[in-house]
Amino acid sequence: xxxxxxxxxxxxxxxxxxxxxxxxxxxxxxxxxxxxxxxxxxxxxxxxxxxxxxxxxxxxxxxxxxxxxxxxxxxxxxxxxxxxxxxxxxxxxxxxxxxxxxxxxxxxxxxxxxxxxxxxxxxxxxxxxxxxxxxxxxxxxxxxxxxxxxxxxxxxxxxxxxxxxxxxxxxxxxxxxxxxxxxxxxxxxxxxxxxxxxxxxxxxxxxxxxxxxxxxxxxxxxxxxxxxxxxxxxxxxxxxxxxxxxxxxxxxxxxxxxxxxxxxxxxxxxxxxxxxxxxxxxxxxxx
Amino acid sequence: xxxxxxxxxxxxxxxxxxxxxxxxxxxxxxxxxxxxxxxxxxxxxxxxxxxxxxxxxxxxxxxxxxxxxxxxxxxxxxxxxxxxxxxxxxxxxxxxxxxxxxxxxxxxxxxxxxxxxxxxxxxxxxxxxxxxxxxxxxxxxxxxxxxxxxxxxxxxxxxxxxxxxxxxxxxxxxxxxxxxxxxxxxxxxxxxxxxxxxxxxxxxxxxxxxxxxxxxxxxxxxxxxxxxxxxxxxxxxxxxxxxxxxxxxxxxxx
Numbered sequence: 367x368x369x370x371x372x373x374x375x376x377x378x379x380x381x382x383x384x385x386x387x388x389x390x391x392x393x394x395x396x397x398x399x400x401x402x403x404x405x406x407x408x409x410x411x412x413x414x415x416x417x418x419x420x421x422x423x424x425x426x427x428x429x430x431x432x433x434x435x436x437x438x439x440x441x442x443x444x445x446x447x448x449x450x451x452x453x454x455x456x457x458x459x460x461x462x463x464x465x466x467x468x469x470x471x472x473x474x475x476x477x478x479x480x481x482x483x484x485x486x487x488x489x490x491x492x493x494x495x496x497x498x499x500x501x502x503x504x505x506x507x508x509x510x511x512x513x514x515x516x517x518x519x520x521x522x523x524x525x526x527x528x529x530x531x532x533x534x535x536x537x538x539x540x541x542x543x544x545x546x547x548x549x550x551x552x553x554x555x556x557x558x559x560x561x562x563x564x565x566x567x568x569x570x571x572x573x574x575x576x577x578x579x580x581x582x583x584x585x586x587x588x589x590x591x592x593x594x595x596x597x598x599x600x601x602x603x604x605x606x607x608x609x610x611x612x613x614x615x616x617x618x619x620x621x622x623x624x625x626x627x628x629x630x631x632x633x634x635x636x637x638x639x640x641x642x643x644x645x646x647x648x649x650x651x652x653x
Numbered sequence: 654x655x656x657x658x659x660x661x662x663x664x665x666x667x668x669x670x671x672x673x674x675x676x677x678x679x680x681x682x683x684x685x686x687x688x689x690x691x692x693x694x695x696x697x698x699x700x701x702x703x704x705x706x707x708x709x710x711x712x713x714x715x716x717x718x719x720x721x722x723x724x725x726x727x728x729x730x731x732x733x734x735x736x737x738x739x740x741x742x743x744x745x746x747x748x749x750x751x752x753x754x755x756x757x758x759x760x761x762x763x764x765x766x767x768x769x770x771x772x773x774x775x776x777x778x779x780x781x782x783x784x785x786x787x788x789x790x791x792x793x794x795x796x797x798x799x800x801x802x803x804x805x806x807x808x809x810x811x812x813x814x815x816x817x818x819x820x821x822x823x824x825x826x827x828x829x830x831x832x833x834x835x836x837x838x839x840x841x842x843x844x845x846x847x848x849x850x851x852x853x854x855x856x857x858x859x860x861x862x863x864x865x866x867x868x869x870x871x872x873x874x875x876x877x878x879x880x881x882x883x884x885x886x887x888x889x890x891x892x893x894x895x896x897x898x899x900x901x902x903x904x905x906x907x
Contacts, residue, residue, distance in 0.1 A: 388707075409737050409738045409739065410738075410739075410740065412738050413738065413740060413741075413776075413777030413778070413779070414777070414778070414779030414780065415775075415776055415777040415778045415779060415780065415807065415847065416776050416777070416847060416850055417740075417776070417777060419780075419850065435737070436737025436738065437737070438737070440656075441660065442655070442656040442657035442659075442660055443657065446737075449736070449737055471660060472737065473737065474660040474661065474663070474664050475661070475664065476735055477664060477668070477733045477734070477735065478733070478734040478735065478736055478737045479663075479667055479697050479733070479734075480697065480700050480701050480704065480734060480737075480739065481693060481696045481697045481700055483663060483693060484693075485656070486656070486659065490655065490656055491656050494656055518689050518692040518693065519679050519680065519686070519689035519690065519692075519693075520679070520680040521659070521678055521679065521680070522677075522678055522679065522680050523654060523659075523678065558682075584692075586684065586688060589683050589684065591684070591692065593692065626703070
């Protein structure tokens with residue numbers, strides 16, 4: 367579980383973890399299954415009631431990653447300070463091993479769209495999201511990670527590749543990258559890009575965590591597009607891309623994410639074991 | 654396009670489905686801009702409809718999947734979330750349902766929805782410093798009367814006409830048998846609260862309901878006691894015992 371090689375944005379054990387969802391709260395709190403770490407969606411624990419009390423309990427046994435879905439780092443209007451202060455209070459309370467959110471936006475003029483909406487990759491947007499990430503880091507007093515998105519479209523005004531945008535964002539704001547390998551695969555397939563080239567372009571960034579999840583293929587007429595729905599097992603192609611990523615960047619804390627059509631906890635733990643075998647292999651190669 | 658303008662165009666598109674302004678900003682290839690945007694709009698509508706299903710599972714069962722999804726999508730477009738915490742989303746959904754003409758003959762559905770949201774609100778309410786038996790025991794009578802109090806945030810009061818608690822309870826097993834529930838209207842006031850980790854539901858008698866209505870906003874203990882209409886000291890004593898047991902009061906004293 368040595369994590370000495372990780373960037374300062376992550377204190378997670380270099381092992382596999384699972385996303386903890388409401389249906390499994392009681393099971394995990396009482397049965398304490400064998401797993402190195404858990405990730406939760408920050409926004410589900412901001413109420414101050416029974417939910418964060420549960421997190422107080424599970425953090426005694428597991429390293430915790432707080433993964434945000436609602437800060438809307440890509441919003442032109444800046445961050446919602448009220449929401450940010452609630453996030454900062456939870457970070458103080460839980461003292462998680464990692465804090466992250468997404469390279470996307472979901473809030474504008476008082477409406478929250480509950481989706482990771484895409485941003486154009488250009489200079490103005492880079493300035494805005496870098497400023498928002500720095501505000502986030504100031505508010506919680508530590509570096510964060512930002513996750514590469516699954517995208518289904520490209521903006522005509524984008525003037526650089528996503529991988530270059532992420533590199534500039536990390537450099538400007540001092541944040542790390544949460545590398546979602548499934549998202550790399552989904553976006554590359556959807557836009558006819560080369561996933562291996564993408565990984566090569568981000569491999570030297572401060573990557574503190576990897577995400578793995580399932581996606582599905584949706585038919586639109588006689589064409590198909592890959593949709594990132596976190597609703598199934600990791601595909602063979604994504605496992606293969608994950609192995610390639612580990613060979614490029616070395617072992618990293620790796621999460622099995624599953625949100626829709628949530629299976630029994632045992633299924634998640636079995637997926638995490640598959641990731642752990644590949645991590646063990648990568649550690650062996652490094653040593 | 655400036656990012657603020659682009660996001661304004663997304664807002665218009667997501668809430669109306671009109672992509673005329675936004676589609677030209679999207680690269681067209683095997684799919685045109687409107688098709689690619691449609692994936693995001695679908696995610697937005699399905700994601701929030703699923704959030705409502707998660708917050709209102711018994712209402713979903715009562716309405717059936719198709720009707721619930723249609724109503725949820727219309728609600729999402731009419732009242733999209735204002736905040737990024739989805740456990741807070743849907744406070745207006747019961748009222749929205751009660752205004753639907755199609756549900757005019759089924760008034761209990763929106764009451765069940767109101768009860769479900771009260772459960773969520775209680776579960777997520779912040780822990781506060783509750784008035785304890787010791788607090789009251791240690792105060793001289795004049796200070797007791799003047800004690801500034803208000804209702805704790807976890808204490809949710811739900812007036813209903815239908816047997817809502819019974820309907821909810823029946824749905825805690827698969828394939829509930831609703832034929833055993835007497836649907837005769839009988840006005841009652843339900844209390845949903847979370848004195849510790851678990852939710853508790855009680856039916857309130859009239860004086861207790863009036864006492865909890867009196868302390869919804871800050872007041873004095875003596876004033877609330879006078880307003881509740883308890884017949885004698887014993888009835889008042891039962892109310893005080895209830896609010897202490899379930900930690901329903903917060904001292905409003907700074």
